[in-house]
Amino acid sequence: MNTIAPSKNSPMIALTGVHKSYGNYEVLKGIDAEVARGEVVVICGPSGSGKSTLIRTVNRLEEIGSGSISCDGNNIHQPMPAKELNRLRSRIGFVFQSFNLFPHLSAIDNIAMSPMRVKGLQRDVAYAKATKLLERVGLADKANAFPAQLSGGQQQRVAIARALAMEPPVMLFDEPTSALDPEMVGEVLSVMKGLAADGMTMMCVTHEMGFARDVADRVWFIDQGQIVESARPEDFFSRPQTQRAQRFLSELRH
């Protein structure tokens, strides 16, 4: 296995010539990009531009047609035994737009289950850690609540804690706040800001431009399956280079 020893300088995520098609429809048309260790990248772009597809290829929830993706020194899309892929996936946190909490488990069980079942952590260790994570996302008092008893914002915070429980060096977010009522967006974003401040490497698909401005190191603007612009947020928002980005930003503001 051509695993590159991860060094401080090697990128956390590197996408090289990534192509993907659904049948005849090409969704990703050659993506070349890198996310450095500790970097926060916000991905934005029009609906249907391929943002979700792109982020889902990083933990191989989607296969790619050609190109390669490495994450923390591992070549994600090379042929490998299922066991190895599961191990790699467990080291990439993923947060879904629709939370996807396990409805039959309480908040703390949602968080503690995978460290026990996937990593073989002792029960008491897993629960001690889950309790800490619930505190970190501000939900210590909801440990025994079931997802159906939590608000959307609370569910998404539990989902973030569940992903963090696997101790991944990188977290992917696919529109984590777009299923939420406006008054709950802030509580989820502030958890994400905390993560960024702690040095987590993050790739976030989001249209929360305030978050991008405050937290992101880079913004990738995607249109029609290509990264059209990659810039620091202050540059992207004040001086978008392409007409497509200008149009996108002006539509977003209205």
Next chain:
Amino acid sequence: MSNFDLSEILGNPEYVAMLLLGIKMTFVVAIGSWTLAMTLALLLLGLRYAPGPVGNAFVTAYVSYHRNVPTLVQLLLWYFGIFTLMPDPVTFWLNDHNAEAIFAVIGLGLCQAAYFSEDLRSGMRAVSPGQMEAARALGHSYVSAMRFVMVPQGSRNALPALINHSVSLFKNSSLAVAIGVAELTYAVKEIENLSFRTFESYLLVTVLYLVFSLMIMALGAYVARRADPVRSGRA
């Protein structure tokens, strides 16, 4: 013949003994075939999810036969058809061990397995695909995701249908009368023949089936409540 009088039956120890034996056999057949059906249903479900088209095609054919041929005909085929084709030693052994009851359990169990496996399958299909994705994204293997995420939810979804079909199975145990199993319906026919109390006999058996069916439904409701994490008060 005098007017309506249940005590003509319930006051007669011989008839009461016949009733009790009938009730016992009804439960033997019902519980035996339920257990067989549930075991087979899980195997059929496993075949459905096995890789390759063969398992799926087999289960489709199995389900189609058992759901589209009347249960009574299936029982008759087992007892008057397949039984007579079996080699002599098997036939002798079965005849020594209440062959009627054994074939009732086999016939009803195989038939009901088709319903149970479909109930479980629709329960599994009702689990949102996002659940499997979330489990895989956390690094669970397929088997682990099935075991800890999909099956607990799918079986819970299937509970109402499984309870309904368990009640049907209980009621269908009366079909065993057609192959001579001495269960409740059989016992009541005997009592009616001996006592000439036709209306009382069938009223009694009606009430008994009603009571037992309602008890099974109550048991099912209890299990469903226990299985619901929020309503069970574990929250």
